[in-house]
Amino acid sequence: MKSQIKIGSILFSIFKYAMLIAAAVISLLPVVVCVFTAFKTTDDYNSSSVLDLPKQWMAENFSIALDQANMLRGFANTAIVLVVVLTCSIFISAMLAYVLNRFKFRGNGIIQNLFMFASLIPGIATQVTVYQIMFSLGLINHLYGYMIVLMGTDIISIYIFLQFFENLPVSLDESAIMDGCTYFGVFFKILFPLLKPAIVTSLVLKGVSVYNEYYMSNLYLQTRELRTISTALYAFTGPYGNQYNYICAGVLITIIPIFVLFLIFQKQIYGGMAAGAVKG
Amino acid sequence: MSKQAAAVPKKKRSFMELMKRREVQRGLVIVLFMFVPLLLLMTFTYIPFAKMVQFSFYDMKYIGERTFVGLQNYIDVFQREDIFSSLFVSLYYMGGAIVQLALALFFASLMVFKERGASFFKGAMFFPYLICGIAIGFIFKFFYARGFVLDSILQMFGMNMEDIPMWLQDQSINNIALAATSVWRYTGQNMILFLGAMMSVDSDLYEAASLDGANKWHQFIYIILPSIKSIVVLNLILSISGSLSAFEPPYVITNGTMGTGTYFVIMNRIAHENQKVGLACAMAIVLLAIIILCTVAQKLFFKYAFDDGTSDESKAAVRKRKKAEKAAKKAAQRAKGGQAK
Known part of the structure; x- marks a missing residue:
């Protein structure tokens, strides 16, 4: 009886690890082949099978990709956008959530519903007319215009903060007010520092979506100097056609920074994801 | 108002003052903290949305004249192949x-x-x-391209090139x-x-x-x-x-x-x-x-x-x-009634 159970659990372990290994291989294979290809010279690429290791590991494709697609500039632009948008939208949504959660006033419910309904509208759908508004406000082809649009379409973080405020006891505010604190003081000195977990969550979710954003960046930043990392990468479609050794180098350049960040902040990223889902 | 009520002051006048200041402060906080997000929400979600509804009844380009066409655009959505x-x-x-x-x-x-x-x-x-x-798009363009990653893997497992479909061109499989x-x-x-x-x-x-x-x-x-x-x-x-x-x-x-x-x-x-x-x-x-x-x-x-x-x-x-509970109650009452008789 006991040995039967043991055999069963061994078989189950074998099955489990076989499945997990298969999943890991499928997840990594397309990227790994890309790594091989990125290090091949053009001759090597033309003559070998894509699954072969490069004969010599050559890094020249990377410098060509960086140069040709102006990817360094793309990184710089993306970095600026990330820092500004994340900072601003955290403050904006935390402040909004504070008012909506802590004060009862006429229109509070309506405003919350307005934000909820907005989250149903898929982003790309409204861009046809947002484009017109951007145009008439003169925000096209300016990095700040793009940043403003990104902040304006930020509903996830508002939700995360609203949920988080639900769980912060009101007695905190009350005792601070009795000690003579103003409402501003309550928010900035007492509550904001307590929001750390929610801030991490929204940094992760918003950060990933901004870094990966392509559609609006393509619409509103049309000059070469303003390209972000994703539009810079897209520029590879034209000139390189089938030269996948260059394209793969470009792809890897965009992946490397996020891979490093992932290795460092793995725990926070998983935590942020999970918290965002439960609450959002 | 419970916040203020909790802080019952000793002097009535200072309490009124406090109230007043609190009220002003409250309004200020509400307006200040909500101004930017609401402005953004209106500018980038609701005004575009309203315009979208309006434009959907016109035949128009980004620049130039527009002509009112009624529901024609909606009819087109369902009729265009x-x-x-x-x-x-x-x-x-x-x-x-x-x-x-x-x-x-x-x-x-x-x-x-x-x-x-x-x-x-x-x-x-x-x-x-x-x-x-x-x-990801590029990775998979490469992955699916004829004779590249996926095809090579399948060939490694002994499939013939002729039996492998064109992943991105064959309409029965590309989606x-x-x-x-x-x-x-x-x-x-x-x-x-x-x-x-x-x-x-x-x-x-x-x-x-x-x-x-x-x-x-x-x-x-x-x-x-x-x-x-x-x-x-x-x-x-x-x-x-x-x-x-x-x-x-x-x-x-x-x-x-x-x-x-x-x-x-x-x-x-x-x-x-x-x-x-x-x-x-x-x-x-x-x-x-x-x-x-x-x-x-x-x-x-x-x-x-x-x-x-x-x-x-x-x-x-x-x-x-709930049904079971009700039935149980009824049964209990009946039993009680039976005893009383």
């Missing part, structure tokens, strides 16, 4: 979304009892989610190939969400269960699965509207050719290449209506089936229990 058939392309992505949820659930349950190497497997499966959509890329991208992320919910179960529950003689299978069925029901439902809703708005895979990999154009790819082309702004607006409104319908239908369905998907007891079960 390219637009209407693109709605069916979304079905592939919906199928993909369901496969992805099932896979995520499967792998999350394999990993829930902390196993050796779990963090490596977790990382490997999750990482695709962090890669940007354009890069499946494209939908598979979004399964590849999102499965790990869904898995992390499910794992997070599974892990948040109180560990006392497991202890109590194993004291009662429950094995791991029982723990899985009775403790873990109920704990993630609501998040699975939530993801199902999100993935349906997500599959209706699929954009990046066909846009980068095939540019919407060979029957792979999803609704947004076609809309993007109509709006920015053909500059038929009115038609594109009508398309956006039709899509929004579909998404709202789906969301409401799903919410209603789950409200009926599970009480908004959060309670563990289904409506039917509640009704059964």
Whole structure:
């Protein structure tokens, strides 16, 4: 009886690890082949099978990709956008959530519903007319215009903060007010520092979506100097056609920074994801 | 007002002053803190939305004259072959979304009892989610290209080149190939969400269960699965509207050719290449209506089936229990009555 159970659990372990290994291989294979290809010279690429290791590991494709697609500039632009948008939208949504959660006033419910309904509208759908508004406000082809649009379409973080405020006891505010604190003081000195977990969550979710954003960046930043990392990468479609050794180098350049960040902040990223889902 | 009431002051006058200042402050905070987000919401969501409704009745370009055409754009949405058939392309992505949820659930349950190497497997499966959509497009353009990665692998396993379909050109398979890329991208992320919910179960529950003689299978069925029901439902809703708005895979990999154009790819082309702004607006409104319908239908369905998907007891079960309670009460009363007689 006991040995039967043991055999069963061994078989189950074998099955489990076989499945997990298969999943890991499928997840990594397309990227790994890309790594091989990125290090091949053009001759090597033309003559070998894509699954072969490069004969010599050559890094020249990377410098060509960086140069040709102006990817360094793309990184710089993306970095600026990330820092500004994340900072601003955290403050904006935390402040909004504070008012909506802590004060009862006429229109509070309506405003919350307005934000909820907005989250149903898929982003790309409204861009046809947002484009017109951007145009008439003169925000096209300016990095700040793009940043403003990104902040304006930020509903996830508002939700995360609203949920988080639900769980912060009101007695905190009350005792601070009795000690003579103003409402501003309550928010900035007492509550904001307590929001750390929610801030991490929204940094992760918003950060990933901004870094990966392509559609609006393509619409509103049309000059070469303003390209972000994703539009810079897209520029590879034209000139390189089938030269996948260059394209793969470009792809890897965009992946490397996020891979490093992932290795460092793995725990926070998983935590942020999970918290965002439960609450959002 | 309870805040002020709690602070009953000694001097009445200073209390009034305090009140006054508090009121002013309150109004100031409300206006100041809400001004920017509301301005942004109006400018980038509701004004565009209103304009979209308006434009959908016109035949117009971005610049130039517009002519009122009534419902013609809406009629076109349903009559133009390219637009209407693109709605069916979304079905592939919906199928993909369901496969992805099932896979995520499967792998999350394999990993829930902390196993050796779990963090490596977790990382490997999750990482695709962090890669940007354009890069994923290129990776898979390369992966599926004739004679490249996938074909070489299949040949390694002994398949003939003639038997391998053209992944991106063959209309019977190209949409499946494209939908598979979004399964590849999102499965790990869904898995992390499910794992997070599974892990948040109180560990006392497991202890109590194993004291009662429950094995791991029982723990899985009775403790873990109920704990993630609501998040699975939530993801199902999100993935349906997500599959209706699929954009990046066909846009980068095939540019919407060979029957792979999803609704947004076609809309993007109509709006920015053909500059038929009115038609594109009508398309956006039709899509929004579909998404709202789906969301409401799903919410209603789950409200009926599970009480908004959060309670563990289904409506039917509640009704059964209440009936049983009533019957028990009646029986008890009858028994009492019988005794009294």
